[in-house]
Amino acid sequence: MTSSRSWVLAGVVAGTTGLATSYLAAKVLTIRETPLVAAADLVVRLTPGPVAEWAIETLGPADKPVLMVSVVLVLLGSFALAGWAWGLAWWRGVLAWLAVAGAGLLAVLLQRGAGMVETLPLAVGLVTTLVVTAGLGRAGRVPDGADPEKDGDLEGDGAGTRWRGGRRGLLLGLSVAAVVTVASTAIGRIIGNRKRAVQESRRLLRIPGVTDRDAPARARIGLEGVTSWRTPSEEFYRIDTTLAVPTIDPGQWRLRIHGMVDREVVLTYDDLVTMELTEAWVTLNCVSNPVGGGLVGNAWWSGVRTATLLELAGVQDGADAVLQTSEDGWDCSTPLSAMTDERDAMVAVAMNGEPLTIEHGFPARTLVPGLYGYVSACKWVVDWEVTRFDRVEAFWTQRGWAEQGPVKIASRIDVPAAGDSVPAGQVRVGGVAWHQHVGISAVEVALDGGDWQEAEIASPKTDDTWVQWAATVPVPEGEHVLRVRARGKDGAVQTGVRRDVVPDGATGWHTVEFTAAGPDD
Numbered sequence: 001m002t003s004s005r006s007w008v009l010a011g012v013v014a015g016t017t018g019l020a021t022s023y024l025a026a027k028v029l030t031i032r033e034t035p036l037v038a039a040a041d042l043v044v045r046l047t048p049g050p051v052a053e054w055a056i057e058t059l060g061p062a063d064k065p066v067l068m069v070s071v072v073l074v075l076l077g078s079f080a081l082a083g084w085a086w087g088l089a090w091w092r093g094v095l096a097w098l099a100v101a102g103a104g105l106l107a108v109l110l111q112r113g114a115g116m117v118e119t120l121p122l123a124v125g126l127v128t129t130l131v132v133t134a135g136l137g138r139a140g141r142v143p144d145g146a147d148p149e150k151d152g153d154l155e156g157d158g159a160g161t162r163w164r165g166g167r168r169g170l171l172l173g174l175s176v177a178a179v180v181t182v183a184s185t186a187i188g189r190i191i192g193n194r195k196r197a198v199q200e201s202r203r204l205l206r207i208p209g210v211t212d213r214d215a216p217a218r219a220r221i222g223l224e225g226v227t228s229w230r231t232p233s234e235e236f237y238r239i240d241t242t243l244a245v246p247t248i249d250p251g252q253w254r255l256r257i258h259g260m261v262d263r264e265v266v267l268t269y270d271d272l273v274t275m276e277l278t279e280a281w282v283t284l285n286c287v288s289n290p291v292g293g294g295l296v297g298n299a300w301w302s303g304v305r306t307a308t309l310l311e312l313a314g315v316q317d318g319a320d321a322v323l324q325t326s327e328d329g330w331d332c333s334t335p336l337s338a339m340t341d342e343r344d345a346m347v348a349v350a351m352n353g354e355p356l357t358i359e360h361g362f363p364a365r366t367l368v369p370g371l372y373g374y375v376s377a378c379k380w381v382v383d384w385e386v387t388r389f390d391r392v393e394a395f396w397t398q399r400g401w402a403e404q405g406p407v408k409i410a411s412r413i414d415v416p417a418a419g420d421s422v423p424a425g426q427v428r429v430g431g432v433a434w435h436q437h438v439g440i441s442a443v444e445v446a447l448d449g450g451d452w453q454e455a456e457i458a459s460p461k462t463d464d465t466w467v468q469w470a471a472t473v474p475v476p477e478g479e480h481v482l483r484v485r486a487r488g489k490d491g492a493v494q495t496g497v498r499r500d501v502v503p504d505g506a507t508g509w510h511t512v513e514f515t516a517a518g519p520d521d
């Protein structure tokens with residue numbers, strides 16, 4: 001292409017195509033808003049109050065459409081600029097596109113709760129845009145001195161710019177961009193509508209028998225700064241390998257139980273929620289949680305006992321494992337014994353009194369107290385194969401993690417936090433400790449490598465949850481190190497030997513360095 005007008009057009013076309021593929025990627029990968037909406041959102045948040053009020057007063061209900069149209073116009077303007085810059089020198093164009101994408105990145109990251117996945121649509125859009133700009137530039141390129149109106153002149157001088165087809169090439173490039181744009185938008189729309197429908201049916205869902213609970217008084221130590229005993233669902237840690245969170249309509253959901261069973265069973269969601277519900281406080285944690293880390297949470301779960309479901313199918317002799325598979329293909333192998341003994345292992349349908357959130361496995365996920373999530377807590381679970389450990393190898397086991405994943409005894413200091421400065425004297429310290437399905441019998445702290453001192457512990461009724469602990473420690477002025485260890489109801493004492501999370505969970509005492517200041521500091 002020769003004229004800057006063509007470059008402006010190429011920029012607008014390329015940017016629009018990128019917008020479309022980023023939209024598709026957002027619909028496939030996330031259940032959040034697209035980069036375009038994020039940008040509009042950012043404008044709203046950056047708008048000074050008086051301007052916003054003026055806009056609402058004068059524009060009324062038209063304020064949202066006006067906003068979106070303005071954002072789109074600004075975007076088209078920047079696309080045009082980027083195209084024009086590319087015409088001057090390709091690297092200027094690349095810089096311009098990076099600037100546009102950077103602004104989008106800012107908008108996306110400033111959305112509440114946005115993570116890495118939310119930035120992928122932008123990357124997809126940026127790559128599309130760069131490819132399309134370069135492609136259009138190439139397709140429309142005409143050697144100096146040739147007639148741009150003429151097609152396919154192969155009489156080029158051979159050494160110079162290759163003849164790429166002039167106007168015909170440009171039209172072809174534009175058509176490809178148009179097809180990509182329309183197809184991405186259409187497919188994105190279909191996927192987006194499906195996800196919205198699932199979110200809506202989740203919102204409207206009322207599961208009979210599901211109750212909600214506050215943390216019982218006996219489970220609370222009452223020290224400010226100690227992690228809340230009941231983890232709110234939106235603060236519950238999330239771990240999975242999935243890029244595109246499965247959105248499963250409860251009406252479409254099935255759990256197939258097969259393998260070493262007397263009869264194969266296929267359960268629908270209605271089958272499941274009309275069975276007797278079990279409810280329990282259960283603390284779930286991740287094997288990848290480092291000493292002192294936050295990949296642990298405690299919730300009130302409602303579901304159907306896994307033992308009941310396995311009984312329906314009739315487990316055959318010789319089986320010792322259940323290979324659980326998620327809708328997204330992830331799998332884990334769980335000891336059959338943990339799914340059939342007296343513990344509250346369940347296929348959970350609700351968390352803290354509400355249907356599971358989509359990120360935490362809606363409409364159904366497994367939960368086995370006492371086992372790390374990676375060997376048990378299959379989200380979006382759809383398939384159980386009753387089998388033997390010597391016949392299967394699940395996702396994380398194939399990658400070097402242990403086949404068996406019982407939760408290790410652990411404890412954590414929440415107060416003081418690392419680097420805190422507290423008044424010297426009698427200092428209240430506290431945190432949480434857990435050894436699911438065994439229980440915590442005591443927690444001890446030691447200051448600066450001194451003697452262990454027993455802490456108070458709150459005692460929830462169940463051994464399947466963490467416990468809060470607190471202690472009053474005499475602390476002189478200066479810099480200090482506090483460490484904590486727990487004792488299990490089985491008599492085990494938490495080891496101080498530091499081990500990494502691979503292959504079956506970290507060990508070692510959590511320590512916190514803090515300062516105690518005198519009255520004059």
Ligand SMILES: Nc1nc2c(c(=O)[nH]1)N[C@H]1C(S)=C(S)[C@@H](COP(=O)(O)O)O[C@H]1N2
Binds near residue numbers: 240379
């Ligand atoms: N489908 C699926 N289920 C999964 C995983 C996964 O990657 N995919 N990760 C597991 C791991 S490692 C953990 S620690 C828990 C975390 O559950 P949460 O995200 O609800 O806290 O889910 C488990 N279930």
Ligand SMILES: [Mo]
Binds near residue numbers: 239286287373374
């Ligand atoms: Mo995990």
